[in-house]
Amino acid sequence: MTAIHADIADPADRIGSFSKKALTASAVGYAMDGFDLLILGFMLRAISAELHLTPPQAGSLVTWTLVGAVVGGIAFGILSDYFGRVRVLTWTILLFAIFTGLGAFAQGYWDLLVYRTIAGLGLGGEFGIGMALVAEAWPARYRARGCTYVALGWQAGVLAAALITPLLLPLIGWRGMFLVGLIPGLVAFAVRWSVPEPEIFLERAKATRGTMPLGLLIKDAATTRISLGMLTLCAVQDFGYYGLMIWLPSYLSTRFGYTLTQSALWTAVTVLGMACGIWVFGQFADRVGRRPALLTFQAGAFIMVLVYSQLTGPTELLIGGAIMGVFVNGMLGGYGALLSELYPTEARATAENVLFNLGRGVGGFGPYVVGTLAATYSFAVAIALLAMIYLVDIAATFFLIPERKGVPLDRVA
Numbered sequence: 001m002t003a004i005h006a007d008i009a010d011p012a013d014r015i016g017s018f019s020k021k022a023l024t025a026s027a028v029g030y031a032m033d034g035f036d037l038l039i040l041g042f043m044l045r046a047i048s049a050e051l052h053l054t055p056p057q058a059g060s061l062v063t064w065t066l067v068g069a070v071v072g073g074i075a076f077g078i079l080s081d082y083f084g085r086v087r088v089l090t091w092t093i094l095l096f097a098i099f100t101g102l103g104a105f106a107q108g109y110w111d112l113l114v115y116r117t118i119a120g121l122g123l124g125g126e127f128g129i130g131m132a133l134v135a136e137a138w139p140a141r142y143r144a145r146g147c148t149y150v151a152l153g154w155q156a157g158v159l160a161a162a163l164i165t166p167l168l169l170p171l172i173g174w175r176g177m178f179l180v181g182l183i184p185g186l187v188a189f190a191v192r193w194s195v196p197e198p199e200i201f202l203e204r205a206k207a208t209r210g211t212m213p214l215g216l217l218i219k220d221a222a223t224t225r226i227s228l229g230m231l232t233l234c235a236v237q238d239f240g241y242y243g244l245m246i247w248l249p250s251y252l253s254t255r256f257g258y259t260l261t262q263s264a265l266w267t268a269v270t271v272l273g274m275a276c277g278i279w280v281f282g283q284f285a286d287r288v289g290r291r292p293a294l295l296t297f298q299a300g301a302f303i304m305v306l307v308y309s310q311l312t313g314p315t316e317l318l319i320g321g322a323i324m325g326v327f328v329n330g331m332l333g334g335y336g337a338l339l340s341e342l343y344p345t346e347a348r349a350t351a352e353n354v355l356f357n358l359g360r361g362v363g364g365f366g367p368y369v370v371g372t373l374a375a376t377y378s379f380a381v382a383i384a385l386l387a388m389i390y391l392v393d394i395a396a397t398f399f400l401i402p403e404r405k406g407v408p409l410d411r412v413a
Helices: 001-009 017-051 054-082 084-102 108-124 126-137 141-178 182-192 200-205 213-218 221-256 260-287 290-308 313-329 332-342 347-362 365-378 379-386 390-398
Strands: none
Touching: 001 365, 001 379, 017 054, 017 084, 017 108, 017 126, 017 141, 017 182, 054 084, 054 108, 054 126, 054 213, 054 347, 084 108, 084 141, 084 390, 108 126, 108 313, 126 141, 126 332, 126 347, 141 182, 141 260, 141 332, 200 347, 213 221, 213 347, 221 260, 221 290, 221 313, 221 347, 221 379, 221 390, 260 290, 260 313, 290 313, 290 332, 290 379, 290 390, 313 332, 332 347, 347 365, 365 379
16 A cells, blocks of 8 residues: 555544645635635626626526536536546536636627536536545544535635635726636646545445446435435525525615625625634534534524524624524535445445535525515515524434444445
8 A cells, every 4th residue: 555545544543645635625626616606796797797698697697507516516426436536526627627717708698608507517526526535535533624624615715706806806807807717726626636546435446346326325215314314404504505695795784774895794704604613513523423513503503593583783793693604504514524424435426416416406596585585574584484494404414314423434345
């Protein structure tokens, strides 16, 4: 066994060079996802003005990027269980980089829509494949922490986009911003070039050649229950995240009269709370177990979303938003470790990407539901009702999800 894989052979020992390289590649890739989606949101007005897009056409650029991400996530997850984590991650980054760059040369709505959809295909593979790679590269005792560090990449990408885009967009325009969007992709590609395949994958690939990974998600009644549970957890996670984050600035401005700058600041504090929650969850889950950590954060999310809907003072909203963010998004990193532990190596990336991206598809309805409830009742009522979905989360965890803390990933003897 080569030295670069020595840390995998003894999972209780240490975090070695391969573990760190795998984490860096995966976290940078996931940061690229958050960065790209947020700069697109900032650029929509400028793109619409130059290309003469209608509001539905402008919105569809985001929608079809997400559609591409769901389809690409499922497809590339399956492919990575056949051909390897690092190899398929390289494919996704090349696809994303090429078609993000082509966006800078778009001449109208239809060619830009094609570029964004295909770029989304590459974007979608990042989460699940990166999580599977880190889970296989990190020692069992630190696995949840490693996966939460990948999830922190998204938050870093979002914050970077929020800081950089207002400064650069007036100087280089939306076409220049698409070229800037290439930078994290090129960095991720460079890092991945030096990362080998995890040895556990290479061992299992030889022993399970010809296995259909998608079928392993429902191979028996027990596994089907687990898959249903994880799909529920992923759907609630995305439904709550998109439902809150898309409407939070509007909620603050319409109910409390906040300016755009105030709404952005209060929302940014909530995002920082989410990043803190992801980090805390990883530490907590590695110490007490996956189920206790999930149930604690789910209960916290239910309570804090309900409490937040009743807050009125600016200081209360600032502090309450940060605490709510800790619980609402803290669970994100835990899904990477848990999914990796619940499924065998030959279906691990498939499970990560298929279940998470199907959940993302369901979660995409979050902004629509919150908007409909807000129009019928009020934003405060809509946010209070949103808290109810975390009760579904608690039930799914309690009845469908087994504990896997510290369990070694399957290996060939």
